[in-house]
Amino acid sequence: MTLKVTKLALSSRLIVLAVQLVANFIVPDHKPDVFRMPVPPDGDVKGPLPWLDKLVVGCLNGLRHWDGEYFLHIANNLYTHENTLAFYPLYPTMVRYLAMACQSLYVPLSMQSLTLVVGVTLNVWLFCETANLLYQLTQRMFNDLNKSWNAALIFCFNPASIFFSAVYSESCFAYTSFFLMLECVKPNQKFNYIRIGASLSACIMCRSNGLIALGFPLYFFVRHILLTTNTKRCQQVFKMTLTVIVPLIILHAYYFYIYRLYCLANVKVNIPQHVQEYANERNYLLAGRGPEGSPWCQYTLPFPYNYVQSNYWDVGFLRYYQWSQLPNFALALPMLFFMNWHCCDYLWMFVTSKRSSNAGWRDVLKTQKTLPFVLHGAFLTLVCALFVHIQVSTRLLASATPIFYWFAADHMPKSLDQLKFRTKAGALFFWCIVYCACGTVLFCNNYPWT
Numbered sequence: 001m002t003l004k005v006t007k008l009a010l011s012s013r014l015i016v017l018a019v020q021l022v023a024n025f026i027v028p029d030h031k032p033d034v035f036r037m038p039v040p041p042d043g044d045v046k047g048p049l050p051w052l053d054k055l056v057v058g059c060l061n062g063l064r065h066w067d068g069e070y071f072l073h074i075a076n077n078l079y080t081h082e083n084t085l086a087f088y089p090l091y092p093t094m095v096r097y098l099a100m101a102c103q104s105l106y107v108p109l110s111m112q113s114l115t116l117v118v119g120v121t122l123n124v125w126l127f128c129e130t131a132n133l134l135y136q137l138t139q140r141m142f143n144d145l146n147k148s149w150n151a152a153l154i155f156c157f158n159p160a161s162i163f164f165s166a167v168y169s170e171s172c173f174a175y176t177s178f179f180l181m182l183e184c185v186k187p188n189q190k191f192n193y194i195r196i197g198a199s200l201s202a203c204i205m206c207r208s209n210g211l212i213a214l215g216f217p218l219y220f221f222v223r224h225i226l227l228t229t230n231t232k233r234c235q236q237v238f239k240m241t242l243t244v245i246v247p248l249i250i251l252h253a254y255y256f257y258i259y260r261l262y263c264l265a266n267v268k269v270n271i272p273q274h275v276q277e278y279a280n281e282r283n284y285l286l287a288g289r290g291p292e293g294s295p296w297c298q299y300t301l302p303f304p305y306n307y308v309q310s311n312y313w314d315v316g317f318l319r320y321y322q323w324s325q326l327p328n329f330a331l332a333l334p335m336l337f338f339m340n341w342h343c344c345d346y347l348w349m350f351v352t353s354k355r356s357s358n359a360g361w362r363d364v365l366k367t368q369k370t371l372p373f374v375l376h377g378a379f380l381t382l383v384c385a386l387f388v389h390i391q392v393s394t395r396l397l398a399s400a401t402p403i404f405y406w407f408a409a410d411h412m413p414k415s416l417d418q419l420k421f422r423t424k425a426g427a428l429f430f431w432c433i434v435y436c437a438c439g440t441v442l443f444c445n446n447y448p449w450t
Contacts, residue, residue: 002132005152009131012156013124016165019437020444024062030446034066035083037073038278039112047110056113062444063120068167075099075115080271082285082294083312085258085304090176090205091169095119119167126171127164131155133178134402138409140185141369150409151402154428158405159335159435160395160450162443169206170399176202177400180213184220185369191221191236193243201247205254208305209383209400212376217243219372223365255303262304263297265290313389320390328391331450334431335394335404336385342407343378346370370403377401394435394450 047053064072070084074092079085099114107114131152138148163170180199183192196217203210221240225233260267262285269288279286291297296307309315320328350371364371380400384393397404411424420426435450443449 002135005132005135005149006128008152009128009156010124012161013127013165016161016436016440017120017124019440020062020162020165021059023441024444027441027445032446032448035069035073035282037064037069037076037112038274040272040274047113048108052108053110053113056109056117060116060120063166064116065166065443065446068119071095071119071167071169072112072115075119076111077272077275079258079261080269080275080287081279082262082287082304083308085262085308086312088169088205088207088210089254090202091172094172095122095167098122116167120165123165123167123171126175130171130175130178133175133182134405137178137182137185137402138406140182140187142406146414147406147409150412151405154405154408154412154432157432157436158398159432160398160439161436162440162449163395164399166443168395170395173203173206173210174399176206177210177213178402181216181373181402184216191217191224191240193239197243197246200243201250204247204251207400209380209396211251212379214244214247215376216372227366258304259297259302261287262289262294263291263302315388317387320388325390328389328448332384332390332393334435335397336381336390338407339377339381339397339404340385342403343374343381346374347378370406373401373403373406377403391448391450 067087070087071092072095073081074084074087074089075096078096079089095115095118099111099118102109102114102118103111109117134155135148135152138151139145142148158164160170164174165171176199180196180203183196183199186192200213200217203213217240221236225236261269267288269286271286271288276286278284285293294304294307296302296304299307314320350368377397377400380397381393384390384396388396408428411428413419413425419429421430439449
C-alpha cells in the first residue's frame with residue numbers, strides 16, 4: 001500500500017507541476033506591489049550555464065510567488081529584512097544548505113536557481129512522504145483500509161494543493177506534524193522519546209502554530225500514565241520532560257539569534273549591496289541596525305513574531321473583518337464551514353454520549369483517542385476565523401491537522417466508481433478539484449489565492 005500511496009501522491013504533484021507550467025505560459029502574470037526577492041545584477045545571477053538558469057525559471061517560476069519569495073530570500077540571504085521574521089527557519093534553512101551542497105558538487109546552476117529547484121523538489125518528496133504518514137496514521141487510529149485510502153486520496157488533491165508544491169512550508173509542516181502524531185499513537189504507547197523530541201522540534205521550528213502540537217505528546221503521555229501501572233513512572237516523566245523542554249530550548253535559541261541580529265548594537269551584519277538597496281527603496285528595516293530600530297527589542301519578552309505580523313501584515317483580532325475582504329471570506333468559507341460543522345458535531349456527540357453513559361474519566365481517556373485531534377483542529381479553526389488573514393485558512397488547516405481528511409473520508413464511497421455529484425461526497429470532490437485547479441492557475445500567475 002505504501003507504493004500505491006506514493007504513486008498517487010507523486011502523480012498528483014506531476015499534474016500540479018504540469019498545470020502550472022502550461023498556465024504560466026498561457027496566462028499573463030499579475031504584477032502586484034508585493035515583496036520580491038532582491039537579486040544581484042544580471043552578471044552575478046547567472047551560473048556556469050546561463051541557458052540552464054533560464055530553463056529553470058521558465059519551468060518553475062510560477063511556484064515562487066507570494067510567501068515563496070520570502071522563503072527563497074531567507075534561503076539565499078538569511079534574515080536580512082525585519083519582515084522576513086514572520087517565517088520560521090526550518091524549511092528555508094533546509095533549502096539553503098541542500099542548495100549549497102549541490103553547489104559544492106558543481107551543479108551548473110546559480111544559487112538563485114538552485115534554491116528554487118531544491119525548494120520544489122524537497123516539497124514534492126515531503127508531500128509523498130506525508131501522504132504515507134497520513135495513511136498510516138489513519139489506519140492506526142481507525143483500522144479501516146478504505147478510510148485510510150480515501151484520506152490519502154483527498155490529501156493528494158486537497159483544496160490548497162498548489163501550496164504543497166510551491167516554495168512554501170506546507171509540505172514540511174504537514175510532514176513534521178503527522179510524523180509527531182503518528183509517534184504519539186503507537187500501540188501500547190511505546191514512546192520513542194528521541195523521535196518525538198526530534199519531530200516536535202522540527203514542527204515548532206517550521207511554523208508558529210507548531211507550538212500547539214506540543215499538546216499531543218503531553219496528552220498521550222498523561223493518558224498512558226493514568227491508564228497503566230508502571231514502576232518506572234519517574235523515569236518516564238523525566239524522559240518526557242526532556243523531550244518537551246529540548247524543543248523549547250531550540251526555539252529560544254532561534255529567538256536569541258534573531259534578537260542578536262536586530263537588537264544588539266555591537267553586531268555587524270554583512271548584507272549584500274543589492275539587498276540593502278531594495279530595503280532602502282521599500283523602507284524595510286535591515287538587520288544590524290541596533291535596538292532603536294525595532295520596537296520589539298524593548299519588550300520584556302523580545303519575541304518578534306507578533307510584532308512583525310501586526311506591523312507588516314495587520315494581523316490581529318477581527319482586524320480582517322472589513323467589507324473589502326469579502327472575496328477572501330468567500331474563498332475561506334468552505335473550509336471554515338466544513339471544519340466548524342464537523343468539529344461541533346463531534347464535540348456535541350462526545351458530550352451527550354458521556355452524559356447518557358455516565359462514563360468515568362478513565363473510560364473517556366481509553367476510548368476517545370481522536371479527542372485531542374478534534375480539539376486541536378477546532379482551536380486552529382477558531383484562530384483562523386478570528387485572527388489570521390482569512391484566506392490562508394484553507395492551506396493552514398490542510399497542512400496542520402489530519403481531521404479534515406478524516407471527516408472528508410467519512411463522506412467518500414468505497415470506490416470512485418460509486419461517486420455521485422449530487423451527494424455530499426460529490427460536493428466535496430468538486431470543491432477539492434476546483435480549488436486545486438483554480439488555485440494552481442491563479443497562484444502560478446501571481447494572482448491572490450488562499
